[in-house]
Amino acid sequence: MKPAVGLSASDAAAGVAEGAFxxxxxxxxxxDRADETEPEIQAxxxxxxxQALKQARALDAHKQRGSPLGPLHGVPVAIKDIIDTAGMxxxxxxxxxxxxxxxxxxxxxxxxxxxxxxxxxKSVTTELAYFHPxxxxxxxxxxxxxxxxxxxxxxxxxxxxVPLAIGSQTNGSxxxxxxxxxxxxxxxxxxxxxxxxxxxxAPSLDQLGIFGRSVADVALTxxxxxxxxxxxxxxxxxxxxxxxxxxxxAPPVRPAIxxxxxxxxxxxxxxxxxxxxxxxxxxxxxxxxxxxEVFDGVLDVHRVVMAxxxxxxxxxxxxxxxxHISDAFKGLVAEGRAVSAYDYLAARDWQSILSSGLDAIFDxxxxxxxxxxxxxxxxxxxxxxxxxxxxxxxxxxxxAINLPLMTGKGGLxxxxxxxxxxxxxxxxxxxxxxxxxxxxxxxxxxxx
Amino acid sequence: MKPAVGLSASDAAAGVAEGAFxxxxxxxxxxDRADETEPEIQAxxxxxxxQALKQARALDAHKQRGSPLGPLHGVPVAIKDIIDTAGMxxxxxxxxxxxxxxxxxxxxxxxxxxxxxxxxxKSVTTELAYFHPxxxxxxxxxxxxxxxxxxxxxxxxxxxxVPLAIGSQTNGSxxxxxxxxxxxxxxxxxxxxxxxxxxxxAPSLDQLGIFGRSVADVALTxxxxxxxxxxxxxxxxxxxxxxxxxxxxAPPVRPAIxxxxxxxxxxxxxxxxxxxxxxxxxxxxxxxxxxxEVFDGVLDVHRVVMAxxxxxxxxxxxxxxxxHISDAFKGLVAEGRAVSAYDYLAARDWQSILSSGLDAIFDxxxxxxxxxxxxxxxxxxxxxxxxxxxxxxxxxxxxAINLPLMTGKGGLxxxxxxxxxxxxxxxxxxxxxxxxxxxxxxxxxxxx
Numbered sequence: 062m063k064p065a066v067g068l069s070a071s072d073a074a075a076g077v078a079e080g081a082f083x084x085x086x087x088x089x090x091x092x093d094r095a096d097e098t099e100p101e102i103q104a105x106x107x108x109x110x111x112q113a114l115k116q117a118r119a120l121d122a123h124k125q126r127g128s129p130l131g132p133l134h135g136v137p138v139a140i141k142d143i144i145d146t147a148g149m150x151x152x153x154x155x156x157x158x159x160x161x162x163x164x165x166x167x168x169x170x171x172x173x174x175x176x177x178x179x180x181x182x183k184s185v186t187t188e189l190a191y192f193h194p195x196x197x198x199x200x201x202x203x204x205x206x207x208x209x210x211x212x213x214x215x216x217x218x219x220x221x222x223v224p225l226a227i228g229s230q231t232n233g234s235x236x237x238x239x240x241x242x243x244x245x246x247x248x249x250x251x252x253x254x255x256x257x258x259x260x261x262x263a264p265s266l267d268q269l270g271i272f273g274r275s276v277a278d279v280a281l282t283x284x285x286x287x288x289x290x291x292x293x294x295x296x297x298x299x300x301x302x303x304x305x306x307x308x309x310x311a312p313p314v315r316p317a318i319x320x321x322x323x324x325x326x327x328x329x330x331x332x333x334x335x336x337x338x339x340x341x342x343x344x345x346x347x348x349x350x351x352x353x354e355v356f357d358g359v360l361d362v363h364r365v366v367m368a369x370x371x372x373x374x375x376x377x378x379x380x381x382x383x384x385h386i387s388d389a390f391k392g393l394v395a396e397g398r399a400v401s402a403y404d405y406l407a408a409r410d411w412q413s414i415l416s417s418g419l420d421a422i423f424d425x426x427x428x429x430x431x432x433x434x435x436x437x438x439x440x441x442x443x444x445x446x447x448x449x450x451x452x453x454x455x456x457x458x459x460x461a462i463n464l465p466l467m468t469g470k471g472g473l474x475x476x477x478x479x480x481x482x483x484x485x486x487x488x489x490x491x492x493x494x495x496x497x498x499x500x501x502x503x504x505x506x507x508x509x
Numbered sequence: 510m511k512p513a514v515g516l517s518a519s520d521a522a523a524g525v526a527e528g529a530f531x532x533x534x535x536x537x538x539x540x541d542r543a544d545e546t547e548p549e550i551q552a553x554x555x556x557x558x559x560q561a562l563k564q565a566r567a568l569d570a571h572k573q574r575g576s577p578l579g580p581l582h583g584v585p586v587a588i589k590d591i592i593d594t595a596g597m598x599x600x601x602x603x604x605x606x607x608x609x610x611x612x613x614x615x616x617x618x619x620x621x622x623x624x625x626x627x628x629x630x631k632s633v634t635t636e637l638a639y640f641h642p643x644x645x646x647x648x649x650x651x652x653x654x655x656x657x658x659x660x661x662x663x664x665x666x667x668x669x670x671v672p673l674a675i676g677s678q679t680n681g682s683x684x685x686x687x688x689x690x691x692x693x694x695x696x697x698x699x700x701x702x703x704x705x706x707x708x709x710x711a712p713s714l715d716q717l718g719i720f721g722r723s724v725a726d727v728a729l730t731x732x733x734x735x736x737x738x739x740x741x742x743x744x745x746x747x748x749x750x751x752x753x754x755x756x757x758x759a760p761p762v763r764p765a766i767x768x769x770x771x772x773x774x775x776x777x778x779x780x781x782x783x784x785x786x787x788x789x790x791x792x793x794x795x796x797x798x799x800x801x802e803v804f805d806g807v808l809d810v811h812r813v814v815m816a817x818x819x820x821x822x823x824x825x826x827x828x829x830x831x832x833h834i835s836d837a838f839k840g841l842v843a844e845g846r847a848v849s850a851y852d853y854l855a856a857r858d859w860q861s862i863l864s865s866g867l868d869a870i871f872d873x874x875x876x877x878x879x880x881x882x883x884x885x886x887x888x889x890x891x892x893x894x895x896x897x898x899x900x901x902x903x904x905x906x907x908x909a910i911n912l913p914l915m916t917g918k919g920g921l922x923x924x925x926x927x928x929x930x931x932x933x934x935x936x937x938x939x940x941x942x943x944x945x946x947x948x949x950x951x952x953x954x955x956x957x
Contacts, residue, residue, distance in 0.1 A: 297746060369850040376851075402817040402853035403824075403846050 066094050070136050070224040070278040074177075077124070077135035084117040084124075084135030088179055091137045091222055098220040101203050103196040104213040106142040107150050108182035113137070116179045132281055134177030139217045139226035141210075142183040143190050143260035144269075146170050153260050154186040154195055154210075157382045167258025168290045169227060169269055176285040181223055184213030187445060189375050190234060190262050193387035194445050199241060201473050205438040208238030209445030211272070215242040218272045225282055226272040230455055231262045231367060233434075233448020235270040239463035240433035240476025241446060247271050247279040247490070250483045251458025253299050254283075255290030263370035264295070265409065266363070266455055276462070276494040280308035283486065308490035316427040316492040318479075319350040323431055324357050325449035330436035332470045337432060340466065340477060343500055347430060350422055356415060360449060363456045365400055365408035372397025416457045416483065423482035428492040433476030437469035450478065460486040462493045466500055514542050518584050518672040518726040522625075525572070525583035532565040532572075532583030536627055539585045539670055546668040549651050551644040552661040554590040555598050556630035561585070564627045580729060582625030587632040587665045587674035589658075591708035592717075594618050594628055601708050602634040602643055602658075605830045615706025616738045617675060617717055624733040629671055632661030635893060637823050638682060638710050641835035642893050647689060649921050653886040656686030657893030659720070663690040666720045673730055674720040678903055679710045679815060681882075681896020683718035687911035688881035688924025689894060695719050695727035695938070698931045699906025701747050702731075703738030711818035712743070713857065714811070714903055724910070724942040728756035731934065756938030760875070764940040766927075767798040767874040772805050773897035778884035780918045785880060788914065788925060791948055795878060798870055804863060808897060811904045813848055813856035820845025864905045864931065871930035876940040881924030885917035898926065908934040910941045914948055 064073065064082045076082050092110050099105060120135050145151045145163035147170075152158040170180060185195040187210040197212040199205040200220040207216040211228025215238035218226050228235050230248050239246025248270035256267055271286070273279040287301035320341055322329075329337075341347040372394045379386050379394045422429060432450045439446050454461045460481045467475040479496065481489025512524055512535045524530050540558050547553060568583050593599050593611035595618075600606040618628060633643040635658040645660040647653040648668040655664040659676025663686035666674050676683050678696050687694025696718035704715055719734070721727040735749035768789055770777075777785075789795040820842045827834050827842045870877060880898045887894050902909045908929045915923040927944065929937025 369854070373851055373854045398849065398851050400850045401846065402848045402850045403821055405850035405853065406817070406821045 064090050066090060067221040067274070068224055069274045070133065071281060073136045073224050074133055078130055084120040084179060085114060087135055088113050088117040088137055088181065091181060094220070095222045098200070098222060102198055102200050102216050102220050104139070104184055104217040104220060104222065106152060106183045106185045106213065109149070112149070113179060113181050120177060120179065131175060131177030132285060133173065135179060136177070136225060137179045137181040137223045138173055139181055139184040139214050139223045140170060141214050141226070141228045142186045143229060144170060144227060145258040146180055146183065149180070149183055151183065154188045154190065155378060156385045157378050163258070165258060168255045168293070169286050170258070172286045178225070184211070184217050184226055186210050187212060188387055188390055189378065190229060190231060190260065191371065191390050191393060192445060193389050194442055198442065199438050199473070201243060201438070205440050205473060206241065206442055206445050208241035208434070208438060210234040211238050212445065214272050215239050215244055215246065218242070218244045218274065224274055224278060227269065228272060229259065229267060229269050230451065231266045231268075232363065232455055233451030236433045236451045236461055236463045236476070236478055237446055237448050239272055240465070240474065240478070241438035243465040243474025245273050245276060245279055245465065246463040247273070247283060248461050249283055249287055249486045250460040252295035252297070253287045253460070253486060255293035255296035257290045257292040261374045263367045263374070265366055265370060265412070268455065268458070276464075276490055276497055277309055279462070280305050280490045283490070287486070304487045304490070307487035308494060310491060312427070312491055312495050316495055317425065318344065318347045318492070318496070319422055319426040319429050320347045321350055321352060321422070321429045321431050323352065323450060323453055324359055325435070325452070328435045328447060328449050329432055333432055333436045333475065336467050336469070336475055340500075344496065350426070353418060355418060356453065359411070359415060359453045359456055362408040362411040363452045365404060366456070368393055368397035369400045369405045370397070412456060412458070415453070419457055419459065420482070427481070428489055429480040431478050431480065433463045433478040437471045437473035437475055454480050457483070459483050460489045462489060464493060464497055466497070512538050514538060515669040515722070516672055517722050518581065519729060521584045521672055522581055526578055532568040532627065533562060535583055536561050536565040536585055536629065539629060542668070543670045546648070546670060550646055550648050550664050550668050552587070552632055552665040552668065552670065554600060554602075554631045554633045554661065557597070560597070561627060561629050568625060568627065579623060579625030580733060581621065583627065584625070584673060585627045585629040585671045586621055587629055587662050587671045588618060589662050589674070589676045590631040590634045591638050591677060592618060592675060593706040594631065597628070597631055599631065602636045602638065603826060604833045605826050611706070613706060616703045616740070617734045618706070620734045626673070632659070632665050632674055634658050635660060636835055636838055637826065638677060638679060638708065639819065639838050639841060640893060641837050642890055646890065647886050647921070649691060649886070653888050653921060654689065654890055654893050656689035656882070656886060658682040659686050660893065662720050663687050663692055663694065666690070666692045666722065672722055672726060675717065676720060677707065677715060677717050678899065679714045679716075680811065680903055681899030684881045684899045684909055684911045684924070684926055685894055685896050687720055688913070688922065688926070689886035691913040691922030693721050693724060693727055693913065694911040695721070695731060696909050697731055697735055697934045698908040700743035700745070701735045701908070701934060703741035703744035705738045705740040709822045711815045711822065713814055713818060713860070716903065716906070724912075724938055724945055725757055727910070728753050728938045731938070735934070752935045752938070755935035756942060758939060760939055760943050764875040764943055765873065766792065766795045766940070766944070767870055767877050768795045769798055769800060769870070769877045769879050771800065771879055771898060771901055772807055773883070773900070776883045776895060776897050777880055781880055781884045781923065784915050784917070784923055788948070792944065798874070801866060803866060804901065807859070807863060807901045807904055810856040810859040811900045813852060814904075816841055816845035817848045817853045818845070860904060860906070863901070867905055867907065868930070875929070876937055877928040879926050879928065881911045881926040885919050885921035885923055902928050905931070907931050908937045910937060912941060912945055914945070
């Protein structure tokens with residue numbers, strides 16, 4: 062039996078485990094699909110057919126020896142090209158790092174390999190995980206952006222090449238491309254997945270995440286990669302124990318969902334506003350909860366923290382090779398370098414202030430429902446779209462997930478974002494799974 | 510039986526527990542001693558006889574009811590006046606906060622009360638825990654500074670008023686006054702004691718500590734106050750479990766001690782250099798370990814972090830009431846406000862770089878021996894002396910302890926500082942206790 066294109070990660074792992082197909086057959090199907098789609102989608106920064114097949118063959122041999130299998134045994138995963146991989150280049154989306162080959166896997170890659178995953182290749186990132194686009198196009202319409210900065214990861218899943226991909230978010234780099242490409246994108250809370258071996262952009266904001274085809278798939282993967290790593294202090298005390306079991310269980314009572322417009326609401330397109338009214342009706346019993354005025358400045362304070370920290374982490378690229386760096390990135394670095402320490406620390410303070418404000422909502426609701434983006438993926442490839450609906454959640458470090466629940470008037474996916482309490486990733490996933498099933502039942506069509 | 514002046518905390522607690530004297534009698538002796546010494550020493554910002562006796566009587570009644578006693582039951586403690594105490598003023602060493610009465614105890618005060626301690630009163634701090642001196646004088650010679658910023662806490666223990674006092678260190682505010690006043694001063698590693706309810710000066714540097722008459726006394730107290738508190742993220746994961754047992758046990762093998770001169774060595778007075786040569790001979794087998802050049806800039810990078818964060822935390826005092834703030838403090842705030850976020854973050858990076866450098870020493874040695882200060886307490890009250898021998902250890906967040914092992918040529922105490930690996934406070938205390946005993950045996954006289 063040949064594995065089908067577009068298989069879920071759970072079905073792929075089960076197929077390999079049960080012997081319905083081998084990891085090599087599975088990887089071969091993915092590689093064929095990549096050959097088919099890559100000329101148009103351009104999701105890959107590095108994809109080496111032989112290297113991928115070699116991993117798969119080793120995993121098949123491992124299984125044939127009767128060794129115990131990890132939960133992702135044989136499942137191909139795409140890794141955003143700011144995440145270090147031993148034996149494959151990691152070029153951070155800039156020609157300045159052309160040919161850079163890390164000696165060690167990032168912690169998340171190490172954990173994926175231990176779970177049995179095949180590291181299929183490196184997916185395209187925007188330049189240094191900021192706004193300047195890479196080559197990737199939206200699989201639903203190649204004239205539209207796939208979003209960024211995790212452009213290739215979202216597109217590779219959406220195009221049916223891989224069931225899973227890893228990305229990162231410093232502003233809206235997971236949720237936005239997931240929404241534009243119509244896949245599930247899960248960004249656990251700040252610190253949940255250690256950033257060891259990942260290009261630091263803004264360490265107070267950088268968060269890793271998982272793209273997949275279903276909530277169950279990203280939950281399965283999250284359980285293998287969440288947890289403390291000594292080399293990332295932000296991950297101290299993190300553990301994924303029991304996450305998958307909780308995430309895939311039925312909620313004990315109907316989840317309480319709050320609809321929050323956020324300070325970005327005036328950027329939501331009219332069609333998005335209308336779609337969310339319909340969605341609320343379809344779900345039923347969704348209170349609108351206004352945010353206090355104190356949240357109004359979040360886009361500004363996030364910008365200060367991001368600009369300062371990215372200038373600090375990555376400003377060296379501008380100094381070393383200005384001719385290879387975009388004007389957008391140069392502008393960010395110049396902006397960050399001009400900020401005083403005082404203003405930076407004042408902006409940092411807002412992370413805990415606003416988080417406390419959100420706690421008051423999570424005392425009453427299981428999750429917040431809000432748009433993932435102002436609308437469908439914009440036409441054109443010169444921009445990756447507006448991350449404004451992700452900024453608040455990234456800034457506060459809450460877990461967030463994009464669910465591809467709707468289709469916009471332009472025929473492209475329109476994402477709904479669910480946000481949970483920091484530290485309660487499992488509950489967010491459980492609520493997300495409930496919502497996806499619930500809407501599946503309530504709404505006609507195949508948008509879920 | 511009347512308790513003696515100058516009792517150790519352990520003896521005081523044992524005396525109360527065994528019924529040799531009551532907590533009220535013990536507190537009365539401390540208050541009498543305060544009456545006797547205060548006109549000259551000026552250690553107290555707030556001392557209310559009735560309030561102290563009332564706590565003692567309540568503890569005696571608690572004992573009479575047969576209720577279980579905490580490890581510090583009835584033991585009087587002085588609290589530095591930047592640490593919040595419910596029912597007593599906390600004025601932060603500035604007239605701007607005259608009459609300030611916090612509603613809640615700081616976490617450390619709450620824990621001391623739970624252990625049965627009597628909060629005797631509030632000890633003098635320099636202005637906002639920075640350099641501008643308070644009224645306190647050195648109990649060994651009132652024409653000399655007691656050191657700062659925890660001036661009153663060190664002096665109250667040295668004068669025999671209390672067996673224990675709490676202080677804090679952002680640069681050299683625990684170890685320096687302990688050395689100048691000739692008492693034991695223990696600053697556990699960064700984060701070990703939560704700062705909840707304590708005036709924030711520089712949150713990346715602020716560390717609480719304990720003054721006492723012996724290593725065993727500060728270990729006993731450390732075990733009651735170390736441990737995570739939800740409201741201070743820096744304390745996450747901290748626990749004091751087993752600290753006292755380890756600290757008071759005999760080392761399994763003779764501890765290995767490294768003598769480190771630090772980049773401050775050229776400020777050490779000739780008599781201090783000679784005294785440390787003698788001390789090394791008395792201890793025997795103390796290797797001198799040079800620090801790599803990378804440590805040379807530590808005073809500068811510490812200064813950047815301290816100035817920025819104190820300007821951020823406390824600059825409002827300058828804006829609100831410049832007429833009540835010293836020029837030294839105004840200068841610090843102006844300096845901190847002029848630093849860029851980039852330079853601040855670059856300075857912060859050195860904390861982990863230098864800590865890694867120290868780890869290489871702690872892989873081979875149980876503790877580092879180094880001076881606590883350039884010499885004896887300087888004459889005059891207009892300065893609190895030079896913290897330069899404390900800066901590196903504060904910056905790296907290592908535990909450190911002052912042992913009053915020597916007397917200088919001027920007849921004032923001369924302190925030896927022992928420094929341990931971050932996270933291994935118990936081993937540092939065990940080594941310190943071994944050293945104090947060892948020197949007691951090796952050297953004539955009563956300097957230990």
